[in-house]
Amino acid sequence: MIVMKFGGTSIQDAAAITNAVEIIRGRVGRRPIVVVSAMARVTDALLEIAETSRHGYGDALSLIEALRSRHLSTAAVLAQRDAQTDCSSSDAKEKLNSVFSELESLAESVSTLGDLTNPARDAIASVGERLSSIIVAAALQAKGVQAELADSRTFIVTDSRFTSAIPLMKETESKAKSALLPIIHSGGVPVAQGFVGATVDGLTTTIGRGGSDYSAAIIGAALGAEAIEIWTDVDGLMTADPRVVPGAKRIRIVSFGEAAELSYFGAKVLHPSTVLPAVERGIPVFIFNTHNPACEGTIIAAQPRPSRNLIKSIASKRGVTVVNITSTRMLMAHGFLRKIFEVFDRHETSVDVVTTSEVSVSITLDNADRIDAIKRDLDGIGEISVEKRKAIVCVVGADLKFTPGVAARVFGAVASSNVNMISQGASEINLTFVIDESEVERVVRLLHDEFFSEVDCDMFA
Ligand code: ADP
Ligand code: ASP
Ligand code: MG
16 A cells, blocks of 8 residues: 655646556556645635635635636546546536535635634635545546545544644544545545645644645555655755755655755755654655656655765755844843743744853744734843844755764855854754845855765765
8 A cells, every 4th residue: 555645736737637647557556545735826826715705705706716717627628638538527527616616605704704714714725635636536537547536534633723733643543544445445546635634523624835745644654554655846855955956966765854854944845744654654755756757756764874975955944033032141040941932832833943042042933923922922031133034054964963074064165154043953963054035045055066066876866
C-alpha cells in the first residue's frame, strides 16, 4: 500500500490530470491511495470568495462562476478525450454542481451575516479539494481504474482550531482504516482530499495552507503504508529553492531530521508537519516530479547518509517579524523567560528562532497577526521593539554537527549583509540567522555558490 499525493500544479488542468492519471495507473499494483490538493490557485480564489462575500454576494458570485467554468471545462475536456467516459463524466458534472451549490449557499450566508467566521472560512476553503478529487476520480475511472471518491471529512478527525486544525491521530487511524481499507481490499483506488478534515462533531476543518502533504502523511501513518509519495512540480528536494537558485541540484537522499528543518524554515516543497507521522511509523517519504516522472526524486529516510558536501540545502522564509525585549532587570532574574513565553502562548503565536543575551531576548514570529496585543502584554516585562520584513535563512546538514568552521564559512560568504540573530538549533544540524527580507535572494545565492560550487555526485544530481 502506498499514498500518492498530487499538488495543485500537478492537477492544474486537463493535460496535467491526464499525466497524473498515467502515473497512478503505473502504480495500481502497489495499491495506491490518492490524495489531491485543489487545482493550482483555487484555494487562494476560494479565500478571496470568502472575504468578498462578507461585503456582498454579487461580487462573490462572479468569482464562483469563474471557478465553476474552470472545473466544468476541465472535466469536459477529460471526458471528450475518452469515448467511454459519458457515464462517469455526467456523474462528475452532477457532483461538481452540487459542491458549487453548497459554495453558493455558504457565500450567501456569509454575506447575509456580514461576518466571516473561521468555520465558514474552512467550509469554503475545503471546496477546492472536494472539486479536484471529483475530477481526478472521474478521470481515473475513464481510464479503467476502479477509483472511488473518499471524503476525508469522514476519517481525518481534527480538533476545532479552524484554519489550522490539528489531526487527532487515534480517532483518525481507526476511521481511516474502516473508510479506506475496504475499498483497497476490493481492488479499488481511493481518491481523497488533502488539507481537509472534520471535528468530532462533523464540522469541516482545514489543517493549514500547504497541508495536503501532511494529509498524505497522516493517511500513510494511519494505514501503515509502505511509502508516501509527494508528487509536485520540481525534481525533488533541492539544494535551494530552484526559483531563487536556478542551478540548484536535486538531493538524492535526506534524513527525516534534515527534511523537517528545511521545511520548517521555508522549503515549501514539503509542509513542515509531513515528516512527523512518517518518522513515527518509519515510513519513507519520496518527492517526485509529475512533469518528469522518470526522475528518481528525493528519498527522505531515517538515517542521514554522509556526503562530501558539508550541507544539504539552504532554506529561507520571508515575512518574519522580530520582537526584541530588553530589560536590565533580566540580569540574574529567574522566571523572566517564562513570563515572555507565557505571553506568546496566551496569544497562540508560535515562535521560531530565539536568541538571548544577558539583558535581552530576540524572538522571531512567522505570524504577526496578534503583534499589537502581544506588545501590550510584554510592555511591563521590558522595553519592546518590533522589526518587520525580516527573513530567516537556514543552512541544514547532518554533518554540521561534526564539522568545525561552518559558521566562519557561512558568515564569510555573507559578510556584506547585516545579520541580526544567529542560532544553531539544538539538533545541531542547522545554522539559522535573520536578515532583511530584501537581502534574501542575494544571500541564498552567495551561500549556494559557497557550498555547492562542487557537488558530491553520490548525494546530489
Ligand atoms: P505543490 O502544489 O505540489 O504542493 P508547492 O508549490 O507547495 O507544490 O511546492 C513546490 C515548490 O516548492 C517548488 O516549485 C519550489 O519553488 C518550492 N521550493 C522551495 N524550496 C525548495 C527546495 N529546497 N527544493 C525544492 N523545491 C523548493
Ligand atoms: N490547497 C491547499 C493550499 O493551497 C492545500 C495544499 O495545496 O496543500 O494551501
Ligand atoms: Mg505544497
